Amino acid sequence: AQKPTGVLVMSYGTPESLEGVEAYYTHIRRGNPPTAEQLEDLTDRYKTIVGGVFPLRENTNRQVEALQLTLDSIAGEGKYVCYQGLKHAAPYIEDGVAAMAADGIKEVVGIVLTPQYSAMSVGGYMKRAQEEADKRGISFVAVKEYHLHPELIDALSKRVQEGLSRFEDGAGANMLVLFSAHSLPAKVLEMKDPYQDQLLATSAAVAAAAGVQNWQFTWQSAGQTGQPWLGPDILETLEKLASEGVKRVLVTPVGFVSDHLEVLYDIDIEARKFAEERGIRLERIRMLNDDAQYMLAMADTVVKAVANEG
Ligand code: FEC
DSSP states (O other): OOOOEEEEEEEOOOOSSGGGHHHHHHHHTTTOOOOHHHHHHHHHHHHHSGGGOOHHHHHHHHHHHHHHHHHHHHHOTTSEEEEEEESSSSSBHHHHHHHHHHTTOOEEEEEESSSSOOTTTHHHHHHHHHHHHHHTTOEEEEOOOOTTOHHHHHHHHHHHHHHHHTSTTTTOTTEEEEEEEEOOBGGGGGGTOSHHHHHHHHHHHHHHHHTOOSEEEEEEOOOOSSSOBSSOBHHHHHHHHHHTTOOEEEEEESSOOSOSHHHHTIIIIIIHHHHHHTTOEEEEOOOOTTOHHHHHHHHHHHHHHHHHHO
16 A cells, blocks of 8 residues: 655644753753743743743644644545654754654655744744655655734634633723734844745735724834844834733734643743733633634645655
């Protein structure tokens, strides 16, 4: 029988325990260990979110399982087999490709659990996957983006409508939908990187589908590297909105698809507190996690990537 096509499902990765935070942080910093102060700061943030656990790991596991079931149902069982590969934790991207090679898989599609492309994010995942595939004689196809897939837009627009319904008078006056995504070093702009345009395109499509007129886009979670990062940051944006009399904000992350640190801490704890201190009520959409429509967007994208190669 013909070997199935491997699907390398890639995600950021998270530590397995508090003891693993240092190695994880060192990996993110390309082998440079954090200072004791940086390590303590990150460890404290993990301890603060939902009881100091690492929800990204479980969410990624569930997404990979759900994507497998979705591929089975749209393409037939045995056509595709999903493997996991993480950027900064085990099982690493290379481990996922090695597991496929051990199972005799010759053709692989790679897809990342984030919809928009940047050379500095998705490009980095794909480079590592491609290199490992080349080493093992596996042919590799990269899905660069799926930021305008109709199922994704529809899934997000439903989450926006649900979020708006939490405000007593829905999308009334003094309220705004604030789309957000992880910032990157500003030098990506010089590289003609599509990241910003794709994030704005996702945001505009979701706003239109949800019937939202009053919206903005902002960056979040910038790193402290001494270099400039893309702005304005969400805290700056909230400060400005408060001064303009905005009272209610629905934060809608469009570059993240899971509950994890950058959502549960940076938005739910840090940004919410900052907003409340300025008289703004901040709500956030429920993250997609293994939402059926999101899984369909990914499965359909994978199947089409294979068809385009054939
Ligand atoms: O829940 C978790 O355990 C992990 C949450 C998490 C996600 C995530 C996603 C993205 N990042 C992106 C870019 C960068 C760049 C740097 C950077 C640094 C960190 C640090 C932590 C961290 N990131 Fe992350 N990111 C997550 C967590 N990220 C922790 C290190 C400490 C800190 O700055 O807070 C800077 C690296 C450097 O120092 O050079 C750049 C991008 C995404 C969204 C796309 C994706 O999911 O891949 C882009 C989730």
